[in-house]
Amino acid sequence: NAGVTQTPKFQVLKTGQSMTLQCAQDMNHNSMYWYRQDPGMGLRLIYYSASEGTTDKGEVPNGYNVSRLNKREFSLRLESAAPSQTSVYFCASHRSGSGRDTGELFFGEGSRLTVL
Amino acid sequence: SQQGEEDPQALSIQEGENATMNCSYKTSINNLQWYRQNSGRGLVHLILIRSNEREKHSGRLRVTLDTSKKSSSLLITASRAADTASYFCATPFFNYGQNFVFGPGTRLSVLP
Numbered sequence: 001n002a003g004v005t006q007t008p009k010f011q012v013l014k015t016g017q018s019m020t021l022q023c024a025q026d027m028n029h030n031s032m033y034w035y036r037q038d039p040g041m042g043l044r045l046i047y048y049s050a051s052e053g054t055t056d057k058g059e060v061p062n063g064y065n066v067s068r069l070n071k072r073e074f075s076l077r078l079e080s081a082a083p084s085q086t087s088v089y090f091c092a093s094h095r096s097g098s099g100r101d102t103g104e105l106f107f108g109e110g111s112r113l114t115v116l
Numbered sequence: 117s118q119q120g121e122e123d124p125q126a127l128s129i130q131e132g133e134n135a136t137m138n139c140s141y142k143t144s145i146n147n148l149q150w151y152r153q154n155s156g157r158g159l160v161h162l163i164l165i166r167s168n169e170r171e172k173h174s175g176r177l178r179v180t181l182d183t184s185k186k187s188s189s190l191l192i193t194a195s196r197a198a199d200t201a202s203y204f205c206a207t208p209f210f211n212y213g214q215n216f217v218f219g220p221g222t223r224l225s226v227l228p
Contacts, residue, residue, distance in 0.1 A: 004158075031214055040125075042204065042220040043159075050214070058215075090158055096214045104149060105206070105216055107158035 002026055006091050006108035013081045013115045021076040021111050023091030031096035032074035033058075033105070034066060036087040043090065049074055050096065081115045088112050121219045122205055128225040135192040137222040139205030140185075148181055148188050149206045153221070159204065162190075195226045 004025045013019055025032065030051045035043040045058030049068040063085060065077045078085055091108040123138045141148070147166045151159040165172045165181045165188065172179045178191040192199055202221040209215050 033216075035218075040220055043218040045215065045217075048215060092159075094214055094216075104161035104164060105151075105159070107160070109158045110156075 004091055004093055004106050004108040006089075006111050008111060009109065010112050011114070013078075013113065015082060015115060017081050017115075018077065018079050019081065019113075020078075021089055021091070021113075022073070023075065023108060024073045025091075025093040025106070026072065027093060027095070027106065028071070029093035029095050029106070030071070031094040032068065033092045033094070034064075034074070034076045035090045035092065036060065037090060037110075038087050046076065046089075078113075081113075083115045086113060086115045122203070122222045124222060125220065126223045126225070128227065129195055131195060131197055131226055131228050133195055133226075135195050135199070135224055135226070137190045137203050137224070139188045139190070139219060141188075141205070141207045142186065143207075143209070145183075145207050145209075147208060148179075149208070149216070150177075150179060150188075150190050151204045151206060151218075153202045153204065155201070162203075192224075195224075197226050197228045200224060200226045 007022045033048040034046040037043050044060045047066040049055045052071045055066050067075045089111045092105045095103045121140050149164045150162045153159045163174045163179050165179045176193045181188045202223050204218050204221040206216045206218050
């Protein structure tokens with residue numbers, strides 16, 4: 001039982017390059033999230049998926065796209081990377097039953113992205 | 117914004133001392149959660165307190181919630197060097213699905 005798995009753990013890109021961060025969870029959770037973490041900013045939500053087949057923008061979606069491939073997998077794509085996207089990216093999942101749920105978030109270990 | 121704000125931003129104490137971190141939030145909630153992040157790792161859930169609870173304990177952790185002041189505190193008693201980490205409060209909200217807003221966190225350093 002791995003929980004939430006993110007790949008890659010580290011990546012260096014040049015400005016303008018594209019890449020996809022992969023995330024998979026094995027807890028049969030309905031909701032999945034992508035956050036970015038910058039010094040002094042806490043975690044900011046980029047995109048989330050409340051259930052398979054749905055995605056919605058979070059606080060900072062510009063420059064990103066997502067795909068909820070199936071219930072397990074939620075990928076984050078940078079189409080044309082910019083230095084401002086240098087950050088640590090975290091994927092998380094939540095069981096999210098019907099309506100409001102009080103359960104906890106489960107996080108991956110993070111993907112450290114540097115854009116030169 | 118529903119963002120919670122932790123206070124202080126950084127805290128340095130000696131092993132064996134107690135550490136208290138505070139969190140304020142802006143809107144009504146049905147629960148508040150605390151998470152811990154070790155350096156270079158993902159966040160790990162510590163404790164959840166519901167809006168109808170005033171205090172909750174888990175091992176050396178004690179969380180309080182004052183909904184009238186929209187604030188919560190996390191107390192770690194008899195701290196250890198291994199408690200060195202960043203601590204975040206998270207407030208769930210519902211918007212086309214369950215979402216969470218995190219504050220900037222408190223960086224706790226426990227010196228041996």
